[in-house]
Amino acid sequence: MSHRILDRDQVEHIAKLARLRLTEDEKDLMAEQLSSILDYVAKLNELDTTDVDPMHHAVDRSNVFRDDNPHKSIDHNEALANAPQTDGTFFIVPRVI
Secondary structure: OOOOOOOHHHHHHHHHHOOOOOOHHHHHHHHHHHHHHHHHHHHHHOOOOOOOOOOOOOOOOOOOOOOOOOOOOOOHHHHHOOOOOEOOOOEOOOOOO
């Protein structure tokens, strides 16, 4: 089992930031589980990665999107043609606030 990295006060602070209400038992459990995660990350930091190329994604993918070629925009009047309400220049939408 890992040694405790996080204490109860830190777990309470994290829970407050996440807007979580934890019982006393859950605080102890979270301290233990989060400490285990931090222990594991610390182990990963011990690895020598000097000859490892950085990668942006775990799976080698290429861009699947179409080329971004400029083209003629829709005409202003055509854009407003199917609007339920317009003042001739802008869409009129209901106030939401």
